[in-house]
Amino acid sequence: MSTVDTLPGVEFLGNATPFVGRIQEIITVIRLFDDFELREIEMLARYMRCYRAAPGVEVIREGESGDFMLLVLDGGVEVVKQDARGLPQVIATVGPGKTLGEMSMIDGEPRFSSCVALGTLEFALLDRASLSHFIADEPRLGAKLLIELLMLLNQRLRSVSGQLMTCREMRHPRIRY
Amino acid sequence: MSTVDTLPGVEFLGNATPFVGRIQEIITVIRLFDDFELREIEMLARYMRCYRAAPGVEVIREGESGDFMLLVLDGGVEVVKQDARGLPQVIATVGPGKTLGEMSMIDGEPRFSSCVALGTLEFALLDRASLSHFIADEPRLGAKLLIELLMLLNQRLRSVSGQLMTCREMRHPRIRY
Numbered sequence: 262m263s264t265v266d267t268l269p270g271v272e273f274l275g276n277a278t279p280f281v282g283r284i285q286e287i288i289t290v291i292r293l294f295d296d297f298e299l300r301e302i303e304m305l306a307r308y309m310r311c312y313r314a315a316p317g318v319e320v321i322r323e324g325e326s327g328d329f330m331l332l333v334l335d336g337g338v339e340v341v342k343q344d345a346r347g348l349p350q351v352i353a354t355v356g357p358g359k360t361l362g363e364m365s366m367i368d369g370e371p372r373f374s375s376c377v378a379l380g381t382l383e384f385a386l387l388d389r390a391s392l393s394h395f396i397a398d399e400p401r402l403g404a405k406l407l408i409e410l411l412m413l414l415n416q417r418l419r420s421v422s423g424q425l426m427t428c429r430e431m432r433h434p435r436i437r438y
Numbered sequence: 439m440s441t442v443d444t445l446p447g448v449e450f451l452g453n454a455t456p457f458v459g460r461i462q463e464i465i466t467v468i469r470l471f472d473d474f475e476l477r478e479i480e481m482l483a484r485y486m487r488c489y490r491a492a493p494g495v496e497v498i499r500e501g502e503s504g505d506f507m508l509l510v511l512d513g514g515v516e517v518v519k520q521d522a523r524g525l526p527q528v529i530a531t532v533g534p535g536k537t538l539g540e541m542s543m544i545d546g547e548p549r550f551s552s553c554v555a556l557g558t559l560e561f562a563l564l565d566r567a568s569l570s571h572f573i574a575d576e577p578r579l580g581a582k583l584l585i586e587l588l589m590l591l592n593q594r595l596r597s598v599s600g601q602l603m604t605c606r607e608m609r610h611p612r613i614r615y
Contacts, residue, residue: 345607364596367588373596400577407584411544414591419541419550421598428605430522 264327265386270315277309277385283334284385297409301402308391314382321362321376329388330366333359336382342374354379363410366392441504442563447492454486454562460511461562474586478579485568491559498539498553506565507543510536513559519551531556540587543569 265271277284281303297305311334314320321327323342331338333355340353340361352374355361361376366389396403442448454461458480474482488511491497498504500519508515510532517530517538529551532538538553543566573580 342603344603364592367585368592370592370596373599396578396581400581401574404573404577404581404584407581407588408544411584411588411591414588414595415541415545415547418591418595418598419547421595421602422550425598425602425605426519426521428602428609432605432609 264325265312265314265320265329268314268318268320270318271320272313274311274313274383277306277311278303280311280334280385281306284332297405301405304399304402305387305395305406306385308395309385309387311383311385314378314384316378316380316382318378318382319375320378320382320384321372321374323373323375324371326369327362327365327372328369328390329386330360330362331376332385332387333357333361334383334385337379338382339377339379340374341377349375360413363413367410441502442489442491442497442506445491445495445497447495448497449490451488451490451560454483454488455480457488457511457562458483461509474582478582481576481579482564482572482583483562485572486562486564488560488562491555491561493555493557493559495555495559496552497555497559497561498549498551500550500552501548503546504539504542504549505546505567506563507537507539508553509562509564510534510538511560511562514556515559516554516556517551518554526552537590540590544587 266273274280281299284302284306309332320331320338335357337354337356338359338361339351340355341349342352344350362372364370365372366387369389392403392406395406443450451457458476461479461483486509497508497515512534514531514533515536515538516528517532518526519529521527539549541547542549543564546566569580569583572583
């Protein structure tokens, strides 16, 4: 069981199979699972569990260990990170179809930021153990999921690297004579 | 064939099988392939090709499309990116055991930066078509390689995101009363 199971304000909704329709509906707006067929989503859904969280619940807490990723099904999430002074900064707000927490699911390192439910939040959860079973049971489909995750992280890495370049240039504008 | 095959100053050394020993030697210092056994590296090496590049050869060019990643076997590489003014900035220097170009191999987007040989450079190359064949032929081992790539991108994403946070805080220091 994942740590969300013991969080106050979080309700377990069962495995993700009944949510396959909803998952397929929202994947039209995201890259992850882009080229998954309905049958493949159904197979993956057997390895995921669904939850409902009350408004304000911190489903992921910065600095804690965590072994799962979330797929937002309904509602929104505020992504918050402490700055160098320990003050919380909202770094993103995400809605249905977005995934959260992939980094820690993959590498087991502490959470980079916190995720707080904005209003009632429904999400599907995939943890590392389930991912391992999925890959062992369905290696070809597992590889497809891993490639989708690579595409996602890649996209973020390109975006963040670009922002870092811009930020550094603005800090140290080069004087050209 | 990859674009490196047609680059002046680049010599094709054959498939990577004869380099398995060298690859195993250098992987002790890197995370990628960390938990690959010799037999598994041998299997992967069949899908890779090796090259030698003369000093100064730009084996990867920023902005170009590219479908391969490199594993540096011998020598060093300067990673260069143009800033907003079009001036080349050295953003990293890497040596044996480091991989380059994974992002474009995965997503097919233009190269984020250029890679220039510092001295004579030997590298093993894996392109997208070979990766696909490897995954199709050896799905379990393919999944293992994809997880290693995920770990690597993850690590970079954490590092670059942390640097971006710091950079932004330095640009906009918050005044506390």
